[in-house]
Amino acid sequence: MKLTVTFNGFMRNKIVRLEESIRGLPQVELPVTHHFSKGLYARELFIPKGSVLVGKIHKEQNLNIISSGDISVLTDDGVMRLTAPSTIVSPPGTKRVGYAHEDTVWITIHATEETDLEKIERQVIAQTFQEFLDYTKSLKLEG
Template identity: 55%
Template sequence: MRPLPEKAVSAVSHEQVLALEKALVAMPQVEITPVHYFAEGLYAREILIPAGTCLTGKIHLAEHVNIISKGRISVLTEDGVKTISAPATLVSKPGIKRAGYAHEDTVWTTIHACEAETVEEAEVALVVGTFEQFELAYGTKEALCHS
């Protein structure tokens, strides 16, 4: 198992992000339907986040690229909350669970080096549901992903 990466933990505690997520689940939900793209050795997931939406992301096992191609969103990053206006590109480290608030309709795409051929394979290879699962699984998903 590889050592956990530096900056895998955000400036805001895991407990705070999870508390926000718990509060959000109790509210009316916005339907966000991802669009999935597969290319040789790559998987991309694109979502449209409607203006006024507060959301949390998944915990990723590998470093990946994020592209914000439309809109403006405030996002919890490893260095605190930043407001990002499109066009923008950033890299996420493994183990980050982001939270965000879309000030405008925002298009967000994550791009992963991954040999998965289905959405289900990509989900298994790329994300986990809890920080405990991240700590157990980090470094064990190399069969489908190149990190």
């Protein structure tokens, strides 16, 4: 398997620093609904208007659907505003910061046969960018 990953280290550092700076602020648990189909897992997240959130680092390419709402996201590529309905494909290594201008429903779809949420998290999420880089190196060694 060949995996090509490019990233903007400056933007990634900004995202990580922002995440660290807001970690001490009051946190809100955002409602999540989990959907499963043959070979697919969809994570549906409700993001209330005015919320700021920092996403996790995704190991694999995935599909994202904004089914309702209006949200700005900061990624390696800069700021992008998404209004429903919108669909985007995220490359491996994506980590975002979001600000919901309106109540927003964001659905992330991963290819997996797994149905255990803890196992899915370990399969599709890297806790740090170093873990992600180690993961990509292991894929190159296997392929």
